[in-house]
Amino acid sequence: MTVWHLAAYLPLLFPIAAALAARPLAERLEPRLATWLLTASALALAALSWTALGVLAVAGVVRLPLAALVGGWSVGTVRAGDPVSAAEAVAAGLLLTAAVVAGVRMLWRRVRALAAAALEAACLPGPDRLVVIDNPAPDAYALPGIPGRIVVSTGMLDALDDADRQAMLAHERAHLACHHYAFVALTQLAATCNPLLRPAAAAVAYTIERWADERAATACGNRRQVARAIGKAALATAHTPSRKGLPGAVLGLLGHRRSPLATAGPVPRRVAALLAEPRAYSLPLNLPLLPLAAAAAVVGSSALCTFAAAHDLHLLLKLAGAG
Template sequence: MHLLAYLPLLFPVPAALAARPLAERLEPRLATWLLACGALALSALSCAALGVLAVAGLVRLPPAALLGGWSAQAVRAGDPVSTGEAVVAGLVLAVAAAAGLRMLWCRVRALAAAALEAACLPGPERLVVLDDAAPDAYALPGLPGRIVVSTGMLDALDEPDREAMLAHERAHLACHHYAFVAAAHLAAAVNPLLRPAATAVAFTVERWADECAASACGDRRQVARAVGKAALATAHAPSRRRIPGAVMGLLGRRRDPLASAGPVPRRVAALLTESRANSRPFNVPLLPLAATAAVIGASALCAFAAAHDLHVLLELAGSG
């Protein structure tokens, strides 16, 4: 049980190292699902492993033995987890749970704020144009979601660029990209080793929206030009007012503390190459899928085995 309980705490390391290569090489939609779901699973399993270690220390206490009906002496003799390890594991688990709850609360508040702002925008149309010289464009999730564009951004783009920009924002709403970003950030809050995965998801949702826009417009280079023009237009723009954290924009979540320094050039470069989805429509990348499944499966197996060993120990201590 001792080694098995620690292994799920280490599996996020290879996942973090593989996050950026997966984000760069896989089709964006697949990469987003793989990274977000994998990060959530690994963070949950690391918490489960910490819980096993903490419980292994708790059951050594006389009050717990009295309530559970087992011999505390027998548990101490058969339990390889020291009291110090159990205390540290319990403290780390408490910090992780608090960080996860705080992140979840922040995301729920951000989503509620975005929905309220979307509902309060004037007019019944999904597209809302703000009279503002500062260039900006973003999607507000809500019921219904809204696409907000400033007059400054419209002035910075020509008609084909505007079409590409609007297609990008529509993709953010239609594909619920804010949910993937929130899931990855929740996993990173619980287990900071998964921060690279959260950064990668913030990039892949933008790439996903770029590919949707390219499919809608029929011109990948046009979408690349729109992204580049929008980046140049906002390079020296004044600071914007505070907007909800659930907002997704053409240039990504620029106020995101986990965002990488230069995602826009990577997105433009990817758009100027042939679409992976179009060039290889039936070629499923089995190696990344198998590797991800192996890491998550091994982590789950280790956590389950550690919990099972602890259960067997308590049964033996109770029968003795």
């Protein structure tokens, strides 16, 4: 295996590093920074893995006589210098096609979900951002739109006292103000294109909730109150199934609506983080350099390998054309 042949494969493996680091970063970094870092890294690594698959597929196509005739290069020279086998090229082409199809389908679903959320938000009664619905089932969620709406059921209001309600509303306002649905959508798109990035998408689903928790704690001035509101809401909804038909862009106090009690795992972790002593996140003046440097190294190495493989293939075709 030549150097450029190996370089074409490495971008397919770099997402493993992101997958292994996703949860530790989500737990140790300031939630806003963790969200941005994981989202940007996931998108970059997904795009680079697509490009690497494209290079491998093209390396197989250029060996074909018809491609050589159209491109004006020597088939013999290409085959002598091209280390990619036909089987590798076909596999890369199939994987790239599957990733593109899955990515387009995911993008279409997310666009439809956002459109459905905006339509539902626009159709809710009243001009206020807060909408109370008469429903005994405890429920509270944020609907992105123009304007975004916060929907709370009478059952949820009955389950919380005044201080808990303020914490809950502050959490939902944070989801809307920070456009958290966009981070979720982008990382889910990256994970659909490259399944190795699924842990990064799961970590972002957690960090946006932590981000909203911290903003709510700042707004309320009481971290324990926010933790209490999350715990009481979780207990109130423990035996209440999520309402079907909600758009996929909806975010709530307990996380994604489609998973029961946000899979139960993230909620206790969020409560524990709020009850613990707040960490001294000295942003923005003193960024944690090690995680940022590590993320830059992984993404940069993937980009360098992808560029090297594409550049070497270009040089081979240039040589074959000159010959």
